[in-house]
Amino acid sequence: MxxxxxxxxxxxxxxxxxxxxxxxxxxxxxxxxxxxxxxxxxxxxxxxxxxxxxxxxxxxxxxxxxxxxxxxxxxxxxxxxxxxxxxxxxxxxxxxxxxxxxxxxxxxxxxxxxxxxxxxxxxxxxxxxxxxxxxxxxxxxxxxxxxxxxxxxxxxxxxxxxxxxxxxxxxxxxxxxxxxxxxxxxxxxxxxxxxxxxxxxxxxxxxxxxxxxxxxxxxxxxxxxxxxxxxxxxxxxxxxxxxxxGGKSPNVIFDDADIEVAVNGAIAGIFGATGQTCMAGSRLLVQKNIYDRVVEHLVKRTQTIKLGDPMAESTELGPVANEPQFAKVMEYIDIAKAEGATCAYGGQRDPELGGNFIQPTIFTGVHNGMRIAQEEVFGPILAVIPFENEEEAIAIANDTRFGLAAAVWTQNVHRAHRVAHQLNAGTVWINAYRVVSYAAPFGxxxxxxxxxxxxxxxxxxxxxxxxxxxxxxxxxxxxxxxx
Known part of the structure; x- marks a missing residue:
């Protein structure tokens, strides 16, 4: 010491x-x-x-x-x-x-x-x-x-x-x-x-x-x-x-967003640091008329994520940090399936690497009342939730006991600020995710x-x-x- x-x-x-x-x-x-x-x-x-x-x-x-x-x-x-x-x-x-x-x-x-x-x-x-x-x-x-x-x-x-x-x-x-x-x-x-x-x-x-x-x-x-x-x-x-x-941060994608950029932000928000961050964008809220397209792009990109040695430059996802956390994340995967969510990708220990490696996991068919949408998992598990319009997006995003971070993806400058002002979170990103600065208050x-x-x-x-x-x-x- x-x-x-x-x-x-x-x-x-x-x-x-x-x-x-x-x-x-x-x-x-x-x-x-x-x-x-x-x-x-x-x-x-x-x-x-x-x-x-x-x-x-x-x-x-x-x-x-x-x-x-x-x-x-x-x-x-x-x-x-x-x-x-x-x-x-x-x-x-x-x-x-x-x-x-x-x-x-x-x-x-x-x-x-x-x-x-x-x-x-x-x-x-x-x-x-x-x-x-x-x-x-x-x-x-x-x-x-x-x-x-x-x-x-x-x-x-x-x-x-x-x-x-x-x-x-x-x-x-x-x-x-x-x-x-x-x-x-x-x-x-x-x-x-x-x-x-x-x-x-x-x-x-x-x-x-x-x-x-x-x-x-x-x-x-x-x-x-x-x-x-x-x-x-x-x-x-x-x-x-x-x-x-803790957090259960909403990452909100509207139908006028650049889908490729937004999906990249969603990946960074939940799979960066193996999802083990308090600000993880673990709830992805997607407007219904682009929901299928976003999920398709998301799964396609997630399939390419390289798991492996954290010291290797090519690795994109490392192991879960310790055994108790590994067990917790695997338990939440089982909970999500039991609640009726659909595992669109991942959902298991990586078959090649074993150990504490969990595949990056995407759940669709999620509603905001599910435990996977309300409780902090602290792992590479994403819940994708559809919404109809701006009012519903804000209601779903704020329907949580947490309020650490959130993000808005849109090319409409009026909507971007309007929604950011209504989200109950200490940090809100617009067309970005997981950015901090020594100069900006965080909490x-x-x-x-x-x-x-x-x-x-x-x-x-x-x-x-x-x-x-x-x-x-x-x-x-x-x-x-x-x-």
Missing amino acids: YINGEMVPGLSGRTIKSDDPFKGEPWAVVPDGNNADVDAAVAAARQAFDSGPWSRMTAMERARLLRKLGDIIARDAEELARCECRDNGKLYREMLGQWQYLPEWFYYYAGMGDKLQGSTIPSDRPNFFIYTRHEPIGVVGAVTPWNSPGLLLIFKLAAGLAAGCTFVVKPSEFTSVSTLELAKRLEEAGFPPGVFNVVTGQGSIGAHLVEHPDIDKIAFTGATETGKRIAASAAKNLTRVSLEL GFKESGLGRENGVEAIKEFTETKSVFVELSGEVRDPFRLG
Whole structure:
């Protein structure tokens, strides 16, 4: 683990093997921590925040460290990408592009930390000067998932460090390696001990982190039901929370869309990253008069998707990341068939590769009441749903407890904006899918979460606003009068 600037073993001495999903065998070993490890990490982060060198740094000094970290990550993008491919089976070319892009988060927030300006407030009393300060919220407990551990940590880390917070990170037990590798880069960049700490192990230590009285904020990405439990646990200490949770995102194709472009977007939306993304476009809504044509094009393109070694440049779909998730996805395939959906393509473990490989799967004959259309599968499973007109498309799209992302495919500029404004989702793409930026807020409506990551809004998630009243006259005032 990484605690107070040092790589240390877990106090229990236990370890966890991290399996390579492609090879089906262990490739790394990490400590299986316990609550005492969490306590040590939180104590280090608390000391660094309260009285360590970090607590005395100016925003400009923090910015220099963030820029240096960005440079180091850019230098080591290939190595970090390989780590994540081995841990979760995602395509190397996708991970490489991701890690090459992630330095921009640190550059962006390096330029923002020294602009957390308060404001002066016109006073209703002539003898008072009033102003505000935005101060770092404190020690952040970041709990990250297995699907994109580096990306989803940096969504939190760059803004939080720029604000002046310190961190204790609990990565998924399936994918801890890239987070530990990132810790080495923070040390190289010159971040003081205790600013960034990593504890690895089973979910129970994550629960201890969430309930820890010395944690000021929890930043979590993961399943909605887990997020609800975290919010309830954090409430015991009134710990602040931001939650980026699940989705069942609608990808809406109207009859005036460029079908080839829209189908390509549908493929990217659901089969990119083997469907293991919270923003996956797992519901494809298609206008009835082009439904058959779209399904035909979709099946034809899906048949050409190449499954294989994630490290190979030609591979387009890797394995499901771990055995529990593989079992869950296969269960949903059975559920969809039992509910009467038609499997237009795929629907089974790949017969050639075996292991955790599931064929990219398309279900037609789906209505929005089916479980396959309402519950997050988190795998390469697409439900195709017809609609009659714009009004029905919006109704179907919004008929979900989630609200993370959505897309509209149309060449009608009026319809594009009209529909985008009516979709209940934190991110809406027009004639595109699965695009994020450090500059654009990301987060969900409804049960897809609380708070925002990225953009100007994100840094405020890591601050508290303080009002300061300065009495100017120096007069002795009535102590029993307000104001």
